[in-house]
Amino acid sequence: MTSDPDFVVAIPARHGSTRLPGKPLLPLAGVPMIVHVARRALRAGAREVVVATDDQRIVDALDGSGVAVCLTRSDHASGSDRLAEVVGLRAWPEDCIVVNLQGDEPLAPASGIRAVAMALAASPAPMATLATPLLSTEELFDPNCVKLVRRLDGHALYFSRAPVPWARDALAVDRQRLPPDTSFLRHVGIYAYRAGFLAQLARLPRTPLEVAESLEQLRALEHGHDIAVAIAPEPFPAGVDTPADLVRVKRILAASADR
Numbered sequence: 001m002t003s004d005p006d007f008v009v010a011i012p013a014r015h016g017s018t019r020l021p022g023k024p025l026l027p028l029a030g031v032p033m034i035v036h037v038a039r040r041a042l043r044a045g046a047r048e049v050v051v052a053t054d055d056q057r058i059v060d061a062l063d064g065s066g067v068a069v070c071l072t073r074s075d076h077a078s079g080s081d082r083l084a085e086v087v088g089l090r091a092w093p094e095d096c097i098v099v100n101l102q103g104d105e106p107l108a109p110a111s112g113i114r115a116v117a118m119a120l121a122a123s124p125a126p127m128a129t130l131a132t133p134l135l136s137t138e139e140l141f142d143p144n145c146v147k148l149v150r151r152l153d154g155h156a157l158y159f160s161r162a163p164v165p166w167a168r169d170a171l172a173v174d175r176q177r178l179p180p181d182t183s184f185l186r187h188v189g190i191y192a193y194r195a196g197f198l199a200q201l202a203r204l205p206r207t208p209l210e211v212a213e214s215l216e217q218l219r220a221l222e223h224g225h226d227i228a229v230a231i232a233p234e235p236f237p238a239g240v241d242t243p244a245d246l247v248r249v250k251r252i253l254a255a256s257a258d259r
Helices: 033-043 056-061 079-090 110-121 168-173 195-203 208-213 217-222 243-254
Strands: 007-013 048-053 068-071 097-100 127-133 147-150 156-160 185-194 227-231
Touching (some): 007 033, 033 048, 033 056, 033 110, 048 056, 048 079, 056 068, 068 079, 079 185, 079 195, 097 110, 097 195, 110 127, 110 185, 110 227, 156 217, 156 227, 185 195, 208 217, 217 227
Parallel strands (some): 007 048, 007 097, 048 068
Antiparallel strands (some): 147 185
């Protein structure tokens, strides 16, 4: 049996948001969203949980939550850039496994957080992520649902907003049903990195496919770095990106005793 790896969880939480301003502080079941995310990370068994933010209001909201907070620069272009700063501030060693849990994932299962850390610990790749079976043609053709294709060794071959792989013959006959013999995967946006790689990733220039698909993980692939991919051990609910997502999560939390 594989033992749980030693890992830390870093949660980037930016106050500014185009569609949901102040998103980390929006109340869910009477508690700020970022507090729900921090609680999920604590349940996953991480050695350390750190929220990386650019806003004192988020720092104040986490007072007494049991997690550390790093006040970072406000000019970072991405969450991984913010985490690269945190690696230096916390002086984590280069081989430390850092799980990047987004600050808008209040329903993230603890098992999934552990699974991505385990995927990295078991691989020579510098980063890892999760996937889950894609179950409907609506997801397959939805550009907001990111699909991924794996190599035979379990590493990522490509990520896309387009329907990949394209099951040419089956989809030419019927685009309303998924071909039963094709394994479509939906990408789950949680990552684990070796701490030393985060600084390297932040220095890499943006790449053509990354820009075209608007998917930051393609930068690593285009520069020749492997990404290990594990299947999530249980459903990984979508995070909060729109007002409709906020309503959905509020409904789930209201019906759940696990808050």
